[in-house]
Amino acid sequence: MAHSPLPRWDKVDVDRYHMGGVQTTRGCPFDCEFCDVIYIYGRQPRHKPVEQVLEEIHALERRGAEGIFLCDDNFIGDPGYAKALLKELIPLNRSFRRPIGFFTQITLNVAKDDQFLESLADANFFGLYIGVETPNVESLIEINKPQNYRTDIVRDIKKIQSYGLPIKAGMIVGFDHDDVTIFDRQFEFLQETGIVHPQINMLKAPRGTKLWVRLHKEGRVVEMVDLRPDDLETTDLLTNILPAGMTRLELLSGYRNLLQRVRDWRNFEARVKTMVSQVRRRPTHRRKVSGRLLVMAAKAFFSMDRQARRTALRLFLYTRRRAPHMVPTVMRLFGAQYLSARRLPVWLETIDKQIRLETEGRELRREQTVFFVPDGFKKPFRTSFPELYERVSRGLIDRSRLNDALVEVAYDFLTRWGPSFQEFGDHHRAFLHELCDRTVAKENAEAPARGGQAPAPRELTVRGERGDELRLKRLADEVLRLVEQDLRNFQPEAIHA
Numbered sequence: 001m002a003h004s005p006l007p008r009w010d011k012v013d014v015d016r017y018h019m020g021g022v023q024t025t026r027g028c029p030f031d032c033e034f035c036d037v038i039y040i041y042g043r044q045p046r047h048k049p050v051e052q053v054l055e056e057i058h059a060l061e062r063r064g065a066e067g068i069f070l071c072d073d074n075f076i077g078d079p080g081y082a083k084a085l086l087k088e089l090i091p092l093n094r095s096f097r098r099p100i101g102f103f104t105q106i107t108l109n110v111a112k113d114d115q116f117l118e119s120l121a122d123a124n125f126f127g128l129y130i131g132v133e134t135p136n137v138e139s140l141i142e143i144n145k146p147q148n149y150r151t152d153i154v155r156d157i158k159k160i161q162s163y164g165l166p167i168k169a170g171m172i173v174g175f176d177h178d179d180v181t182i183f184d185r186q187f188e189f190l191q192e193t194g195i196v197h198p199q200i201n202m203l204k205a206p207r208g209t210k211l212w213v214r215l216h217k218e219g220r221v222v223e224m225v226d227l228r229p230d231d232l233e234t235t236d237l238l239t240n241i242l243p244a245g246m247t248r249l250e251l252l253s254g255y256r257n258l259l260q261r262v263r264d265w266r267n268f269e270a271r272v273k274t275m276v277s278q279v280r281r282r283p284t285h286r287r288k289v290s291g292r293l294l295v296m297a298a299k300a301f302f303s304m305d306r307q308a309r310r311t312a313l314r315l316f317l318y319t320r321r322r323a324p325h326m327v328p329t330v331m332r333l334f335g336a337q338y339l340s341a342r343r344l345p346v347w348l349e350t351i352d353k354q355i356r357l358e359t360e361g362r363e364l365r366r367e368q369t370v371f372f373v374p375d376g377f378k379k380p381f382r383t384s385f386p387e388l389y390e391r392v393s394r395g396l397i398d399r400s401r402l403n404d405a406l407v408e409v410a411y412d413f414l415t416r417w418g419p420s421f422q423e424f425g426d427h428h429r430a431f432l433h434e435l436c437d438r439t440v441a442k443e444n445a446e447a448p449a450r451g452g453q454a455p456a457p458r459e460l461t462v463r464g465e466r467g468d469e470l471r472l473k474r475l476a477d478e479v480l481r482l483v484e485q486d487l488r489n490f491q492p493e494a495i496h497a
Contacts, residue, residue, distance in 0.1 A: 001048040009063050020065040022056045024048055028074040033143040034211040037073045045077035050085050054092055061096050070104040086119040093124055105129040109147045111156035121163045121283045126329050132169040135189040139175035157193045162280040169195045174203035174251050176244040183254040187261050194274030197336045202239035202255050208416035221367040237350050256351040263344045265311050268337050272315050279323040297331050373484045380424035385476035388436055395440035405443055409435045410483045
């Protein structure tokens with residue numbers, strides 16, 4: 001990332017944008033089942049030199065930017081780098097005539113580091129996006145989110161917000177361990193924690209993620225084209241899965257009602273007061289309200305209905321009394337709520353149209369994937385097969401599962417890359433290695449106790465000594481044959497929600 005050139009901000013009218021953007025890192029060390037970040041940017045965090053990041057921030061400040069989004073998928077993915085950056089960012093920001101407000105994405109484990117939280121507050125961060133996802137511990141285990149299920153989420157959220165760092169939480173409904181009670185649980189959780197402006201979605205399976213592969217094998221991914229009424233331009237609010245703990249109609253209806261309750265002005269006001277009441281630490285430098293923010297707030301205030309204006313006044317007075325330095329932050333949160341409340345009728349109508357469509361008996365089709373092994377994959381797979389064989393063989397507890405594990409590695413690779421695969425690259429090899437490790441971990445977790453009954457292994461027709469080069473070539477061909485057979489045997493059918 002050190003080779004990334006300084007953006008030509010002189011070609012952009014920065015005043016027309018709510019925030020500027022600076023990407024400091026790429027990659028995330030976590031492996032959440034539904035997330036595609038690691039497939040796009042990898043597991044190993046990489047970063048720009050601190051000096052380069054500061055130069056980009058200074059360039060935006062000179063162009064008049066008052067807010068900057070540090071575009072990281074996990075700002076604390078490399079804690080040492082992030083701390084070094086914050087150490088330099090704090091004095092730089094204080095040197096500006098009007099300090100910039102920052103926002104970034106981070107994981108919940110930041111709550112364990114008091115020094116890091118202090119630095120975020122002192123650097124003038126006005127909020128953090130955190131993938132909280134759900135209060136349902138079983139669902140967090142299901143999606144492989146240990147940084148959330150191995151802690152007290154409510155306690156950690158309150159601690160983070162005690163530093164004056166409101167959390168914009170990513171929340172999801174529709175996990176396999178969710179039933180129809182999840183909608184009330186989510187609402188009560190948001191109100192209890194004071195998460196003011198959550199981003200709530202139904203679970204989706206992005207193509208190629210571990211979630212997509214698993215649900216695809218179970219026949220629970222549906223074609224998005226079938227999910228969209230003819231007059232809808234987007235499916236962002238909708239979901240491409242068949243949930244396990246409820247029907248699709250129950251998921252759609254529950255999600256609709258949850259959105260309506262969360263965006264209600266009285267519930268919003270209660271969450272803001274809860275968040276403000278949690279604030280215990282003041283930043284070392286007083287936060288200032290920018291002139292642009294005041295002008296925007298004034299225009300918005302006089303265009304609001306009576307309920308919104310009264311809510312704004314009550315929150316202003318409450319914040320001035322309890323934590324006056326939080327007034328600029330609360331103004332931002334109010335603006336976000338105002339925009340969401342204005343968009344809510346469109347969101348609800350989108351969901352209502354989908355409910356009507358599926359209630360009227362619209363058939364949904366299971367999503368199809370690649371049904372062949374691309375020719376361009378066969379040769380590099382055969383070349384890489386000995387190292388894949390060694391990696392899986394060395395890690396498995398139950399060696400009788402070796403054949404099935406190798407087939408699963410190749411199958412999962414092709415369901416991720418098959419439709420777009422053209423030429424084998426280093427990132428493909430790295431992904432195969434990661435699939436080997438995942439498959440071994442899964443097989444070992446499912447290995448029977450000593451004396452237990454193991455599942456019948458898949459029989460491959462090739463026999464011989466492990467070190468026989470010819471045997472490994474034939475074994476690779478046999479794996480490809482079985483994978484192609486499995487792919488062709490998957491036949492999507494019309495289904496009803």
